Amino acid sequence: MTDSRPIVLTGDRTTGPLHLGHYIGSLVNRVALQDSHRQFLLLADAQALTDNMGNYLKVRDNVLQVALDYLAVGIDPAKSTIFIQSLVPELSELASYYLNLVTVARLERNPTIKDEIRLRGFERDIPAGFLTYPAAQAADITAFRATVVPVGEDQIPMIEQTNEIVRRFNASVGQEILVECKAVVPRVGRLPGFDGKAKMSKSLGNALPLGASPDAIRQAVKMMYTDPNHLRVEDPGQVEGNVVFTYLDAFEPDTAMVEDLKARYRRGGLGDMVIKKQLEARLQALLEPIRTRREDYARDPAQVMAILKDGTARAREAAAQTLDDVKRAMGLNYF
Amino acid sequence: MTDSRPIVLTGDRTTGPLHLGHYIGSLVNRVALQDSHRQFLLLADAQALTDNMGNYLKVRDNVLQVALDYLAVGIDPAKSTIFIQSLVPELSELASYYLNLVTVARLERNPTIKDEIRLRGFERDIPAGFLTYPAAQAADITAFRATVVPVGEDQIPMIEQTNEIVRRFNASVGQEILVECKAVVPRVGRLPGFDGKAKMSKSLGNALPLGASPDAIRQAVKMMYTDPNHLRVEDPGQVEGNVVFTYLDAFEPDTAMVEDLKARYRRGGLGDMVIKKQLEARLQALLEPIRTRREDYARDPAQVMAILKDGTARAREAAAQTLDDVKRAMGLNYF
Numbered sequence: 010m011t012d013s014r015p016i017v018l019t020g021d022r023t024t025g026p027l028h029l030g031h032y033i034g035s036l037v038n039r040v041a042l043q044d045s046h047r048q049f050l051l052l053a054d055a056q057a058l059t060d061n062m063g064n065y066l067k068v069r070d071n072v073l074q075v076a077l078d079y080l081a082v083g084i085d086p087a088k089s090t091i092f093i094q095s096l097v098p099e100l101s102e103l104a105s106y107y108l109n110l111v112t113v114a115r116l117e118r119n120p121t122i123k124d125e126i127r128l129r130g131f132e133r134d135i136p137a138g139f140l141t142y143p144a145a146q147a148a149d150i151t152a153f154r155a156t157v158v159p160v161g162e163d164q165i166p167m168i169e170q171t172n173e174i175v176r177r178f179n180a181s182v183g184q185e186i187l188v189e190c191k192a193v194v195p196r197v198g199r200l201p202g203f204d205g206k207a208k209m210s211k212s213l214g215n216a217l218p219l220g221a222s223p224d225a226i227r228q229a230v231k232m233m234y235t236d237p238n239h240l241r242v243e244d245p246g247q248v249e250g251n252v253v254f255t256y257l258d259a260f261e262p263d264t265a266m267v268e269d270l271k272a273r274y275r276r277g278g279l280g281d282m283v284i285k286k287q288l289e290a291r292l293q294a295l296l297e298p299i300r301t302r303r304e305d306y307a308r309d310p311a312q313v314m315a316i317l318k319d320g321t322a323r324a325r326e327a328a329a330q331t332l333d334d335v336k337r338a339m340g341l342n343y344f
Numbered sequence: 345m346t347d348s349r350p351i352v353l354t355g356d357r358t359t360g361p362l363h364l365g366h367y368i369g370s371l372v373n374r375v376a377l378q379d380s381h382r383q384f385l386l387l388a389d390a391q392a393l394t395d396n397m398g399n400y401l402k403v404r405d406n407v408l409q410v411a412l413d414y415l416a417v418g419i420d421p422a423k424s425t426i427f428i429q430s431l432v433p434e435l436s437e438l439a440s441y442y443l444n445l446v447t448v449a450r451l452e453r454n455p456t457i458k459d460e461i462r463l464r465g466f467e468r469d470i471p472a473g474f475l476t477y478p479a480a481q482a483a484d485i486t487a488f489r490a491t492v493v494p495v496g497e498d499q500i501p502m503i504e505q506t507n508e509i510v511r512r513f514n515a516s517v518g519q520e521i522l523v524e525c526k527a528v529v530p531r532v533g534r535l536p537g538f539d540g541k542a543k544m545s546k547s548l549g550n551a552l553p554l555g556a557s558p559d560a561i562r563q564a565v566k567m568m569y570t571d572p573n574h575l576r577v578e579d580p581g582q583v584e585g586n587v588v589f590t591y592l593d594a595f596e597p598d599t600a601m602v603e604d605l606k607a608r609y610r611r612g613g614l615g616d617m618v619i620k621k622q623l624e625a626r627l628q629a630l631l632e633p634i635r636t637r638r639e640d641y642a643r644d645p646a647q648v649m650a651i652l653k654d655g656t657a658r659a660r661e662a663a664a665q666t667l668d669d670v671k672r673a674m675g676l677n678y679f
Contacts, residue, residue: 054676055440062444063516069675095676101440102433105390105480108473109397113448116472137451137476138443144472145440181398318679340404341389341430344653 012047018155018190020051020094023071024061027078028216029292030200030209033259036082038159038195043088049153049324050079052317055095056145059138060129076313078219081303086316092324093317094149099328103148103335108141110177111170116140121166147171151187152328159193168192182338187331200259205234205252220303223293230289235281242280253284261291347382353490353525355386355429358406359396362413363551364627365535365544368594371417373494373530378423384488384659385414387652390430391480394473395464411648413554416638421651427659428652429484434663438483438670443476445512446505451475455501482506486522487663494528503527517673522666535594540569540587555638558628565624570616577615588619596626 019039021027027036042048052075057068072093079091094100116122122143126135138145150158150171158168168190175187201207202215209216217229235253239246248254248271257267270287273279306313336342354374356362362371377383387410392403407428414426429435451457457478461470473480485493485506493503503525510522536542537550544551552564570588574581583589583606592602605622608614641648671677 058441058674059444062441062512065517065673065675069678072678093678095671096678098433098437101436104440105436105473106393106397108476109394109471111472112468113470113472113475114468133447133449135448136444137446137448137479138440140448141443141472141476177397182400314678336430338400339393340400343404343407343428343431343649 014045014047015157016153016155017042017046017048017157017159018051018150018153019048019159020053020149021075022053022057023068023075024057025067025071025211026074026218026220028209028211028218029256029260030216031078032082032219033197033200034161034195035159036078036084039079039089040083042159043085046157048089049155049327050084050089050091050320051149052076052091052093053149054093055100056142059136059142059145060131062136072317073310073313076317077303077306080306080313080316081219081299083302086320090320090323090327091317092321096321097152097325097328099325099332100145100148100152103152103328103332104141104145106335106339107144107147107174107178110174110181111144113140115170115173116143119143119166119170121164124163143167143170144174147174150190151175152331153324154188154327154331156188156190157193158190159195161199162194165192165194178335184338186334186338197259201252201255203229203233203252203256205250217292217296219296219299221296221300223297226292226296227289230285230292233285233288235284239274239281243277245277246274246279246281248274253281253288256288257284257291260295261287349380349382350492351488351490352377352381352383352492352494353386353485353488354383354494355388355484356410357388357392358403358410359392360402360406360546361409361553361555363544363546363553364591364595365551366413367417367554368532368535369496369530370494371413371419374414374424375418377494378420381492383424384490384662385419385424385426385655386429386484387411387427388429388484390435391477394471394477394480395466397471407652408645408648411652412638412641415641415648415651416554416634418637421655425655425658425662426652427656431656432487432660432663434660434667435480435483435487438487438663438667439476439480441670441674442479442482442509442513445509445516446479448475450505450508451478454478454505456499459498478502478505479509482509485525486510487666488659489523489662489666491523491525492528493525494530496534497529500527500529513670519673521669521673532594536587536590538564538568538587538591540585552627552631554631554634556631556635558632561627561631562624565620565627568620568623570619574616578612580612581609581614581616583609588616588623591623592619592626595630596622 052072054068054072061068076091122140146167160168172189175189178187179185200209202209202213204215206213206215217226233252235251236247254271261267270284274284387407389403389407396403411426457475481502495503507524510524513522514520535544537544537548539550541548541550552561568587570586571582589606596602605619
């Protein structure tokens with residue numbers, strides 16, 4: 010019996026362990042998807058190298074770290090295929106042909122790339138591999154015939170680029186070899202850092218990693234940005250932009266209770282200590298089983314690597330089939 | 345016993361059968377090199393696709409045509425390794441990492457690329473795979489640890505780019521993994537087309553393919569550009585820019601006889617018919633055994649493909665070793 014579930018491709022660059030933002034923005038969704046979908050989870054070490062040449066240890070070590078995060082949140086390797094990008098050479102091969110189907114000008118106009126070039130301060134010193142990574146990403150997606158790609162809002166242009174490549178390739182061979190995909194943007198927006206900055210990241214030191222200790226969770230909540238004008242408990246406080254409430258909205262399932270806290274906070278008479286206590290309890294409860302599972306797996310890295318080895322073999326099989334179809338369509342099947 | 349001969353990497357894009365210009369500019373040299381050097385001969389179908397997406401049949405069919413040319417001129421598959429680029433996926437993988445070691449600005453400044461972009465009229469519609477092919481070429485060269493790369497004068501910047509990538513990679517891993525190479529420019533300059541145009545090419549219709557029939561050779565010499573002001577036999581004629589003499593210089597081993605003809609032509613009293621007859625005889629004698637061998641091989645394409653299959657397997661083995669070293673140095677050796 011063939012597997013008729015829709016195919017999802019998603020994954021993470023292996024530049025650091027995952028944090029609460031990843032959890033709410035994508036990991037929860039992946040755990041839910043793995044029953045209804047055939048899910049490929051990419052540990053994107055090769056993509057991480059596009060702007061990390063030289064930081065080899067960081068990229069390598071975080072393959073295990075991100076895999077631990079996946080397993081800790083409940084990604085089931087029997088249901089999802091977790092694999093290491095650099096061990097699927099079919100992806101580089103596909104990407105090398107896709108590079109011929111996209112112009113330099115088109116890559117330079119890609120809004121995601123433009124933003125990230127600015128963000129990284131590359132200016133004119135853009136590594137060619139960074140400018141061209143949309144072609145590599147198109148390879149990652151199409152190799153598995155993924156039709157569903159969960160991405161942040163800012164990544165939508167990347168998916169459009171992939172579909173352009175798909176249409177061009179199919180037109181060039183006069184056959185429907187590759188399939189187009191759909192970007193699925195999760196309803197939950199981006200979680201701010203606990204200092205109130207829009208972007209949560211390990212390097213900014215405002216992110217809570219999934220393996221955080223109880224003490225680290227306590228410290229993070231303690232430092233959390235609230236309403237700087239809410240000086241005395243009896244003063245009315247602001248809920249909008251108050252990170253504690255943003256996090257409660259994201260992580261506290263008892264929404265009625267959160268709405269009640271908001272009303273009381275707005276009215277005045279509710280101290281930051283109280284709402285922080287509430288949030289901390291919630292985060293401790295959420296992260297405790299994740300941390301425990303993470304530590305269990307971390308004690309046996311060989312077992313985790315065996316999972317990745319198995320997933321990578323399955324991923325290669327799928328990618329090799331697509332590559333074979335692509336090369337056959339181009340007439341590159343000589344023997 | 346290990347093979348200590350210096351390693352040469354050379355080859356051709358598979359966009360058309362080879363012609364006299366290739367013969368004198370590179371093939372003669374390759375036949376000479378195959379004893380003293382370990383020679384890898386690349387049938388560059390993947391590179392041909394960088395500006396031929398859609399022209400799949402042309403690129404595919406010319407793999408066999410170029411291989412026939414190689415064998416016809418005396419490339420010995422027992423001495424040289426002839427292989428098909430698209431069947432060595434290690435090359436795409438290496439290139440994908442090299443792309444991270446070269447900036448977009450650097451590629452755009454590459455004089456060879458600038459010239460070829462102008463030549464092809466790409467303007468802003470440069471396929472990304474075309475702009476980035478120096479990284480792919482660096483992969484072709486370094487995969488085989490080639491130290492000698494015979495190229496035309498115009499390709500020297502490509503070799504410099506390869507060596508830059510080699511140095512950057514080695515510096516990034518702190519080990520001497522990749523080896524630098526040297527461009528070797530043949531003493532023979534570029535042969536003009538028989539219409540006198542500087543560039544000989546199949547598409548301009550001014551090139552004599554190596555498999556040309558006796559009649560085609562006759563016609564080509566008949567049409568050949570001489571001295572447009574040399575109207576009567578008794579007039580003095582010009583030797584410079586006279587394609588017949590350029591060809592005699594290139595193909596007639598009896599240089600004393602050629603010098604004598606030049607003197608008589610300059611003095612006046614020597615007709616174009618005489619020098620053309622001389623050249624035609626020379627070219628007929630040169631191409632007759634090549635054509636015969638080419639036809640012999642062409643009668644058994646399966647044998648030729650078996651040669652390419654064997655060569656490709658040997659090339660993969662060499663390239664896989666380098667790729668393994670490269671990935672190990674970057675820490676991408678997980679299992």
